[in-house]
Amino acid sequence: MPSREAWVLTLGNEVVQGRVVNTNAAYLGRRLFILGLDILGNISLVDDVGLVSTFLKELLGREPKLIVTSGGLGPTYDDRTLEAVARATGRPLKLNEDALRMVEEWDREGGYELTEERVKMAYLPEGAVPISNPVGSAPGSWLEVGETIVISLPGVPKELEAMWEGWVEPRIREVIPTRYVVEKTFRVVGVPESSAARIVKKVLRIYDSVYIKTHPKGDEVRKPVLDVYVLASGSNRLEAEELVAEVTGELKEGLRELGGVIKEAE
Amino acid sequence: MPSREAWVLTLGNEVVQGRVVNTNAAYLGRRLFILGLDILGNISLVDDVGLVSTFLKELLGREPKLIVTSGGLGPTYDDRTLEAVARATGRPLKLNEDALRMVEEWDREGGYELTEERVKMAYLPEGAVPISNPVGSAPGSWLEVGETIVISLPGVPKELEAMWEGWVEPRIREVIPTRYVVEKTFRVVGVPESSAARIVKKVLRIYDSVYIKTHPKGDEVRKPVLDVYVLASGSNRLEAEELVAEVTGELKEGLRELGGVIKEAE
Numbered sequence: 001m002p003s004r005e006a007w008v009l010t011l012g013n014e015v016v017q018g019r020v021v022n023t024n025a026a027y028l029g030r031r032l033f034i035l036g037l038d039i040l041g042n043i044s045l046v047d048d049v050g051l052v053s054t055f056l057k058e059l060l061g062r063e064p065k066l067i068v069t070s071g072g073l074g075p076t077y078d079d080r081t082l083e084a085v086a087r088a089t090g091r092p093l094k095l096n097e098d099a100l101r102m103v104e105e106w107d108r109e110g111g112y113e114l115t116e117e118r119v120k121m122a123y124l125p126e127g128a129v130p131i132s133n134p135v136g137s138a139p140g141s142w143l144e145v146g147e148t149i150v151i152s153l154p155g156v157p158k159e160l161e162a163m164w165e166g167w168v169e170p171r172i173r174e175v176i177p178t179r180y181v182v183e184k185t186f187r188v189v190g191v192p193e194s195s196a197a198r199i200v201k202k203v204l205r206i207y208d209s210v211y212i213k214t215h216p217k218g219d220e221v222r223k224p225v226l227d228v229y230v231l232a233s234g235s236n237r238l239e240a241e242e243l244v245a246e247v248t249g250e251l252k253e254g255l256r257e258l259g260g261v262i263k264e265a266e
Numbered sequence: 267m268p269s270r271e272a273w274v275l276t277l278g279n280e281v282v283q284g285r286v287v288n289t290n291a292a293y294l295g296r297r298l299f300i301l302g303l304d305i306l307g308n309i310s311l312v313d314d315v316g317l318v319s320t321f322l323k324e325l326l327g328r329e330p331k332l333i334v335t336s337g338g339l340g341p342t343y344d345d346r347t348l349e350a351v352a353r354a355t356g357r358p359l360k361l362n363e364d365a366l367r368m369v370e371e372w373d374r375e376g377g378y379e380l381t382e383e384r385v386k387m388a389y390l391p392e393g394a395v396p397i398s399n400p401v402g403s404a405p406g407s408w409l410e411v412g413e414t415i416v417i418s419l420p421g422v423p424k425e426l427e428a429m430w431e432g433w434v435e436p437r438i439r440e441v442i443p444t445r446y447v448v449e450k451t452f453r454v455v456g457v458p459e460s461s462a463a464r465i466v467k468k469v470l471r472i473y474d475s476v477y478i479k480t481h482p483k484g485d486e487v488r489k490p491v492l493d494v495y496v497l498a499s500g501s502n503r504l505e506a507e508e509l510v511a512e513v514t515g516e517l518k519e520g521l522r523e524l525g526g527v528i529k530e531a532e
Contacts, residue, residue, distance in 0.1 A: 015291075015292075015295075015308075016295050016305055016306070016307055016308055017295050017296065017299040017305060018291070018292040018293060018294070018295030018296030018297075018299060019296070019470075019474070020292070021287055021288070021289055021292045022287070022288050022291060022292065022308075023287055025281075025284070025288060025310065026281075026284040026286070026287045026288065027284060028284070029281075029282050029283050029284030030283065030284030030285070031284075033283040033284060039282055039283060039312075040282070040311065040312050040314070040317060041282055041309065041310055041311040041312065041317070041321075042281075042282055042288075042309075042310040043307065043308075043309050043310075044291065044307055044308040044309075045306065045307040046305075046306050046307065048306070051306060051307070055307075058324070204285075208285070
């Protein structure tokens, strides 16, 4: 049976030294777990290209199905994650034309100058496919090495999440046999996000293999508007759909009790 | 020069699979960083005693000064962190009489029965010193292996933090040359914790090597009471004291602007 083993590497001094809480690890852990991958660990390391490549090499030696890294893709001198990937995999960094176009396009739209530091973001390990970043300038990298896929994403949570949901996860579901996944979004008007958080927490305590997120969408006649996103998986389509329906039902009931009005998401 | 290298291992499926956000990693990372230790990484692993002992062995091979583990000290079958420490260090688990007294005392006070599962919590690696747990039943373990100290703490944040601040950190400061550390606590009346959080966040953005925590202390004539704890370090006493004074001043100013009344902590 092919490996379903997965590892997450979250890179950056700010995470290791506790200046920020590592929400990327929780996000990626949860998404991989729901896909049915066998996620064994998360490793956070300081910005040290030697240390990162050593750990990457050890993990590659286990021949897992997936290694996901976050952080260290930006233009500054300490953003060296892809250099560590290159060292660990023996795939030298090369200017990737598609990645360069992504950086150029972002820079043109934002009115940035295409400096040497910004071109650096288009250097990917040889053979990598660049991952377009819809909310930032640094492209990600999808690299297949033997049986392992090494995916590198930026550390900014909104960039990482947009790239994961828009491109990475759909592609994983194409190439790896995962659990059947169903998503649903609905809208609630009249409940502030902080109150909704209590309902979400209660539901998550009951349903173990579900991912729930609330997105504030501004106000409607002075009442807060929230989109509630639910993701769940099952061993088949029916099981996944039933689970999403059940969780959505519980959420709606709790939100109605707080005075919320349920609508379709737009 | 002796090693100042430190590693944190946060253990448990719930962390790796993203059911909880890993606040212990941030807490320990921050405290070690402020002490001036060279914290290189945090490794979270699922509850697999073989996997945990493999990683522990690799880390011990680097001969760091400190390895801190959290989680897996409880009475249930999947709480096997000390078994992993025993395997990795070659120090077999033995019933520790002092640890047993700690468990017995906790059980007597709480009216629990001293079952076999609860006695299990008193088995420590041979040569370990038990760490008393003032807010829970599982003792911790302090084990010196060559030049490395392996410290094992429970995963419940309030237990881990109480043991760290009450026993572990003072002991580390006795045996390892750390930076000079100064703490200060003051009280503010009339500012809810959620509003104080914004001030704390602002101050932390300016002062990089400081740890700040707020502790709600109930109400005083219907106004919320908060104790604000500040910890900072410097290369000497004066530097640390100046930093704490500066940070405390900024916090008080921000809290007064929100209508808070500053008092001495009790």
